Amino acid sequence: MIDSPAGSPAPLVRVGDDFEDEYPGASALATECYANLVRAADLLVGLHNRHTSDRYQLSPSARGVLAVVEGAGQPLEPTVIAERLMVTTGSMTSLLDNLEKRGLVRRLPHPDDRRKLLIDITADARAIVDELLPSLHARERDVIGAALTPSEQRALLVSLAKVQRAAADARSAPAPEGAGRRRPPRLEADPPE
Amino acid sequence: MIDSPAGSPAPLVRVGDDFEDEYPGASALATECYANLVRAADLLVGLHNRHTSDRYQLSPSARGVLAVVEGAGQPLEPTVIAERLMVTTGSMTSLLDNLEKRGLVRRLPHPDDRRKLLIDITADARAIVDELLPSLHARERDVIGAALTPSEQRALLVSLAKVQRAAADARSAPAPEGAGRRRPPRLEADPPE
DNA sequence: TATTGTTATACTCTATAACTATA
DNA sequence: TATAGTTATAGAGTATAACAATA
Numbered sequence: 001m002i003d004s005p006a007g008s009p010a011p012l013v014r015v016g017d018d019f020e021d022e023y024p025g026a027s028a029l030a031t032e033c034y035a036n037l038v039r040a041a042d043l044l045v046g047l048h049n050r051h052t053s054d055r056y057q058l059s060p061s062a063r064g065v066l067a068v069v070e071g072a073g074q075p076l077e078p079t080v081i082a083e084r085l086m087v088t089t090g091s092m093t094s095l096l097d098n099l100e101k102r103g104l105v106r107r108l109p110h111p112d113d114r115r116k117l118l119i120d121i122t123a124d125a126r127a128i129v130d131e132l133l134p135s136l137h138a139r140e141r142d143v144i145g146a147a148l149t150p151s152e153q154r155a156l157l158v159s160l161a162k163v164q165r166a167a168a169d170a171r172s173a174p175a176p177e178g179a180g181r182r183r184p185p186r187l188e189a190d191p192p193e
Numbered sequence: 194m195i196d197s198p199a200g201s202p203a204p205l206v207r208v209g210d211d212f213e214d215e216y217p218g219a220s221a222l223a224t225e226c227y228a229n230l231v232r233a234a235d236l237l238v239g240l241h242n243r244h245t246s247d248r249y250q251l252s253p254s255a256r257g258v259l260a261v262v263e264g265a266g267q268p269l270e271p272t273v274i275a276e277r278l279m280v281t282t283g284s285m286t287s288l289l290d291n292l293e294k295r296g297l298v299r300r301l302p303h304p305d306d307r308r309k310l311l312i313d314i315t316a317d318a319r320a321i322v323d324e325l326l327p328s329l330h331a332r333e334r335d336v337i338g339a340a341l342t343p344s345e346q347r348a349l350l351v352s353l354a355k356v357q358r359a360a361a362d363a364r365s366a367p368a369p370e371g372a373g374r375r376r377p378p379r380l381e382a383d384p385p386e
Numbered sequence: 387t388a389t390t391g392t393t394a395t396a397c398t399c400t401a402t403a404a405c406t407a408t409a
Numbered sequence: 410t411a412t413a414g415t416t417a418t419a420g421a422g423t424a425t426a427a428c429a430a431t432a
Contacts, residue, residue: 012354026330029346030337034237041234043360044227049408051368078414091400093415098398115408115413137219142369144223149361152352153226159341159349160229161205166340167236175244176335178327185375188372254420271391284423286392291421307389308431 011074012036018184037163044143048136058126061085063132065095066104066121070129075108075118104128205229218372224380230356237336241329249321254278256325258288259297259314263322268301269348297321 013035019028052058058066066084067074083091097103104125110116121129144153165174206228209364212221238253251259257278262269275285289312292298292312297318314322337346 012350012357023327023330025334026327027334027338029343030274030334031330033337033341033346033349033353034333036357037230038234038238040353040356041231043364045231047360047363055368061399063351079412087399088401089414090416094203094340094399097415098312098342099257110376110413113409113413117414123329130225130374130376131371134216134219134374135368135369136369137216137224138369139363140227141220143221143359143363144226144356145220146362147355148226149354150222152355153222154406155348157205157222157229159345160226160233160326162227162234163203164236166336167233167240167341170240170336171236175248175328176331178329178331181323181327184325272389280422281424282391283425285391287422303390306390306432310391316427 006032013039022182022184024182044060045145046169047139049141054130056132058128061087061095061100065099066125066129067133069105069121070126071120075120077110077116078119079116081119098126107136201310206232215375215377216371217375238335240332244328247324251308251321252287254280254299255292258292258312259318259322260326261313262298262312263319269312270303270309271312272309274312292318311338 013032015028015031015035016022019031020026035038052063056063061081065081068081070085078092078096079089082089085092087095096105096107100107104122106120106122108118108120110118148156206225207226208221208228209215209371211239212224213219216221242253245253245256249256258274261277271285271289272282277281278285280288289298289300297315299315301311301313303311341349
């Protein structure tokens with residue numbers, strides 16, 4: 001049903017001509033928007049993640065911790081970092097363990113409450129962030145700038161805002177019922193290789 | 194630097210006013226497109242993944258295996274499935290182990306080559322896919338349809354095609370040099386709690 | 387020799403629940 | 410009692426490399 005031709009120049013994900021027959025009530029256009037939004041984001045995230053991992057051996061989550069603490073401009077409690085990254089405190093402990101082993105963060109005692117900690121990043125981490133963030137932002141400028149004019153970029157942002165709003169609203173709604181499916185007559189689809 | 198207000202109605206991710214001063218050469222507009230494309234996709238993927246996991250206890254990768262085999266309309270070799278999902282054959286073995294344990298796929302001997310297998314999905318899996326895909330496509334229709342008019346959807350697709358192309362081109366290009374960074378004077382940013 | 391799939395191993399991310407020490 | 414963080418355990422996903430069977 002969802003099909004993307006094998007060529008490397010990566011065209012859009014398309015659904016088949018029979019899509020709306022196979023899925024009564026579905027919208028081929030909406031599904032293609034959905035699939036291609038996800039695909040575009042995967043490609044973009046992949047660029048950032050690959051760069052971060054190749055150059056600095058940082059996982060996406062580890063980068064997130066450094067970016068949050070560095071962005072705050074001051075040490076933060078583990079719980080605060082965990083909330084911003086939307087992970088549990090148990091997961092945060094192990095992320096911080098790894099970063100501390102590598103000398104990128106320090107656990108400092110909290111001056112006011114001896115149950116708490118303050119997480120600070122080291123000079124090494126600051127050096128990484130100072131090199132990494134400019135190159136990520138340069139990549140963002142290059143890729144988006146190569147694809148879209150400023151006015152297209154503004155229009156894209158407007159659409160993305162509406163999609164984000166609709167998706168956020170859908171989170172609290174029950175999943176919709178599908179209207180069933182008509183399996184296509186598989187005459188001789190897609191030879192096995 | 195990247196900041197998204199805490200309210201639940203989820204507005205756009207924005208960069209600060211000082212962004213282009215802090216990162217010389219960067220484009221605030223491009224970075225916002227990048228960040229919000231990723232955020233919108235995360236929200237959309239999250240809806241699908243949550244539904245798939247809650248209702249059918251299927252991980253995204255497991256769902257991918259079923260969708261690929263079901264979509265092919267016939268049994269496929271593990272290597273072919275692995276290529277389509279972009280995972281190694283070692284990873285595919287463990288995905289298939291899990292699915293086979295749950296009675297959702299079968300490993301059949303390949304008639305022509307005794308090194309190979311053919312992976313088929315069971316009636317149980319077909320029942321899941323027949324229920325799952327229509328509800329995912331209904332969600333796509335509802336969310337995208339609530340956000341954008343058909344004409345906006347077509348415009349979005351055009352932009353996404355260009356972004357995908359640029360991102361695919363960037364994959365084989367070297368990472369751009371960042372033009373350095375000017376740290377903002379952290380007077381009293383972001384109180385710790 | 388080359389290919390297919392498995393095994394063994396390892397690492398990251400993630401979660402939950404029990405636990406310690408503080409408050 | 411309640412909170413902050415850790416530990417222990419578990420499971421998914423991913424990868425690499427060595428391996429057996431087959432081509």
